[in-house]
Amino acid sequence: MSLNTAQLEYLASKGLSLSDAVELSRLGDIRKDPTAAARQQRRRDKDKAEKVTRDASRRDVTRDPPNDIYSNPPELSPDETIVSSSPKPASKRKSSAGEPLPADWQPILTEAAQRIVDGWPPGWLAARVAEFRDHATDKGRKSKDWQAAFRTWISKADEWQxxxxxxxxxxxNHPQDRSEPANPLVRAGLAHEARYAAGSAPDLQ
Structure with a gap:
């Protein structure tokens, strides 16, 4: 039962408020159409939802936009935190500067180095290895290739020898005069004997 303006004014003149008249009209429509109440409820729910959305939009516009980086920082797992804060492996830094001489290091000779060593007297190689170990461990020396360093060592040792x-x-090219003794004491003794012999010799004239 939809009421027109005249009917609403009539009901209002009888002491019925405008909202009561509208509600009365709505009840009449519901009696005519049972689904009208459901449609009206859906309309009211839709209007209410739209109003809430509009109010939320107004609040978001007046508020400063959040900074996603600082307001919602990404969460890191414990493993990710450890990996990001851990330094580079120390082994890489060591490889760039070399490593100390290993305690169990033993020389490995190439063919050229072996030919040099074969010309040395017995015990000479062992002495050079001992000298090389002392030199390598002194002041914490480091090398990227200790075998190459030792080959250079024995090559220099052979050259110095x-x-x-x-x-x-x-x-x-300048042989010593064998007629004159090298020892000065021997030369002095021979000169003394020569003078003595000259003084005691008979005068043949």
């Missing part, structure tokens, strides 16, 4: 032998060897 050859230079020493050449220095100690007499110069063949």
């Amino acid at each position: 050859r230079q020493r032998e050449q220095h100690d060897r007499p110069n063949r």
Whole structure:
């Protein structure tokens, strides 16, 4: 039962409020159409939801937009936190500067190095290895290739030994005068004997 304006004014003149008149009209419509109440309820629910959405939109516009980075920081698992804060492995830093001489290090000779060692007297290689170990451990020296360092060591040792032998060897281009003794005491004794012999010799003239 939909009421027109005249009917609403009539009911209002009889002391019925406008809202009561509207409600009376709604009840009349419900009696005519049982589904009208459900439609009206859905309409009211929709209007209420739209009003809530509009109010929320107004509040969001007046408020400063949140900074997602600082207001909602990403959560990290314990494993991710440890990985991100852990330094680089120390082994990589060691490889760039070399490593100390291992305690069980033993020389490995190449063919060229073996030829050098074969020309050395007995015990010379063991002495050079001991010297190399002392040199390597002194002041915490490090090397990327200790085998290559030892091959350089024995090559230098062989070169120094050859230079020493050449220095100690007499110069063949300037042989010493064998008629004159090298020892000054021997030369003095021979001179004394020569003077004595000259003084005691008979005068043949």
